[in-house]
Amino acid sequence: xxxxxxxxxxxxxxxxxxxxxxxxxxxxxxxxxxxxxxxxxxxxxxxxxxxxxxxxxxxxxxxxxxxxxxxxxxxxxxxxxxxxxxxxxxxxxxxxxxxxxxxxxxxxxxxxxxxxxxxxxxxxxxxxxxxxxxxxxxxxxxxxxxxxxxxxxxxxxxxxxxxxxxxxxxxxxxxxxxxxxxxxxxxxxxxxxxxxxxxxxxxxxxxxxxxxxxxxxxxxxxxxxxxxxxxxxxxxxxxxxxxxxxxxxxxxxxxxxxxxx
Amino acid sequence: xxxxxxxxxxxxxxxxxxxxxxxxxxxxxxxxxxxxxxxxxxxxxxxxxxxxxxxxxxxxxxxxxx
Numbered sequence: 001x002x003x004x005x006x007x008x009x010x011x012x013x014x015x016x017x018x019x020x021x022x023x024x025x026x027x028x029x030x031x032x033x034x035x036x037x038x039x040x041x042x043x044x045x046x047x048x049x050x051x052x053x054x055x056x057x058x059x060x061x062x063x064x065x066x067x068x069x070x071x072x073x074x075x076x077x078x079x080x081x082x083x084x085x086x087x088x089x090x091x092x093x094x095x096x097x098x099x100x101x102x103x104x105x106x107x108x109x110x111x112x113x114x115x116x117x118x119x120x121x122x123x124x125x126x127x128x129x130x131x132x133x134x135x136x137x138x139x140x141x142x143x144x145x146x147x148x149x150x151x152x153x154x155x156x157x158x159x160x161x162x163x164x165x166x167x168x169x170x171x172x173x174x175x176x177x178x179x180x181x182x183x184x185x186x187x188x189x190x191x192x193x194x195x196x197x198x199x200x201x202x203x204x205x206x207x208x209x210x211x212x213x214x215x216x217x218x219x220x221x222x223x224x225x226x227x228x229x230x231x232x233x234x235x236x237x238x239x240x241x242x243x244x245x246x247x248x249x250x251x252x253x254x255x256x257x258x259x260x261x
Numbered sequence: 262x263x264x265x266x267x268x269x270x271x272x273x274x275x276x277x278x279x280x281x282x283x284x285x286x287x288x289x290x291x292x293x294x295x296x297x298x299x300x301x302x303x304x305x306x307x308x309x310x311x312x313x314x315x316x317x318x319x320x321x322x323x324x325x326x327x
Contacts, residue, residue, distance in 0.1 A: 020325075020326060020327025021325040021326060021327070022325040022326045022327045023325065023327070024325060030325060043326055043327055044323040044324065044325070044326055045323070045324050045325065045326020045327075046294070046321040046322070046323065046324070046326075047321060047322060047324040048267040048268075048319065048320065048321060048322075049267065049286070049288050049293060049320040049321060049322050050267075051286065051287050051288070056322075056324045056325070057289070057292050057322045057323065057324065058323045058324055058325060059289075059291070059292040059322065059323045060292065062323070070323075072323070073326050073327070075326050075327075085296065085299070085301065088301040089294040089295075089296065089301055089321055090294070090323075092294040092295075092301065092303060092304065093292070093293075093294050093322075093323055094323075160327070187327075207327070209327030210327065
C-alpha cells in the first residue's frame with residue numbers, strides 16, 4: 001500500500017492532524033497530547049521574554065519531540081507589517097519554513113482580516129516561507145492566496161475556540177473543489193467526528209487546539225482525533241457512495257415467507 | 262547604557278553586545294528571538310552587533326498557541 005503522505009510545499013507529513021499548543025493546563029499535558037495525537041506539525045506563538053514565567057517557554061520541551069516540526073503563528077499581529085515581523089522572528093527559533101499567518105485584530109470574534117492577510121502572504125512567500133494563512137471560508141480569497149504562492153489555505157470551520165464545528169462546510173467544499181493547494185480546516189472543531197467529516201469532504205488536514213487542550217483528558221482526546229482524522233481520510237480515499245432521493249433496498253425484496261403458500 | 266527592553270526601561274551595564282544583554286537578563290540564547298528598533302537580528306550576529314543608547318529591544322520566546 002502506498003503511504004498516504006501530505007505534501008505542503010516541499011515538506012512531507014505523515015499525519016493530517018496539526019496541533020495547537022495553547023490552552024493546555026500544563027506543558028506536560030500538552031506534550032502528552034502531542035505524542036498521543038501522532039501529529040508531525042504543531043503551532044506555537046511568540047510572547048515577550050519574562051524571566052518570572054520561564055516555565056511557559058516551550059522551545060525546550062518541543063525540541064525534544066522526534067518527528068515534530070514547528071509552525072510559529074503570527075497571533076497578536078494587528079496588520080500585515082506586524083505579521084511579517086512575527087513570522088521572521090518565529091523562523092529564527094523554529095528553523096522551519098512553516099508559518100501560520102493569522103491576523104485577527106478584533107478580540108470579540110477573532111475573525112481573520114482578509115486584506116492584511118493577503119498583503120502579508122505576498123511578502124512572506126517572497127521571503128521563502130511556506131505560508132499557511134488562517135482565513136474566512138471564502139473561496140475567492142482562498143484562490144487569490146493560492147495564486148500568490150501560499151503553500152496551503154486554512155479556512156475556519158467556526159470562530160476560534162467556539163467548538164461549533166464545520167459551520168462553514170458548504171463554503172469549504174467550494175474551496176476544496178477549486179484548490180490546487182492543500183486545504184486545512186483550522187478552528188472551530190470540537191469532536192473527532194467533525195475532523196473525520198472534514199477529511200471525508202476532501203480536506204487535506206485539520207488544525208485542532210481547543211478541542212484537545214480543553215478536553216477532560218487531553219491526551220486521550222488527542223488519540224481520539226488521530227483516529228477520527230485517519231478514518232475520515234481512509235473514507236475519502238475509499239470513495240463515499242453517492243446519495244439518492246429515494247430508498248434503494250440493500251436486501252432482496254422478493255417475498256418468500258408469504259403465508260398464502 | 263539606557264535601553265528599552267520589552268517596553269520597559271533597562272540600564273545595560275555590559276559591553277553593548279546582544280549576547281551580553283541576554284546574559285544580563287538571564288535569557289536562554291537558544292530559546293530567544295530578538296528585534297532591535299523593529300529589525301530582526303539573527304542570532305549569528307549577536308556577538309558582533311553593538312547596541313546604542315536608547316535602542317528599543319524586543320525579546321521573544323515560544324509559548325503555547327493555536
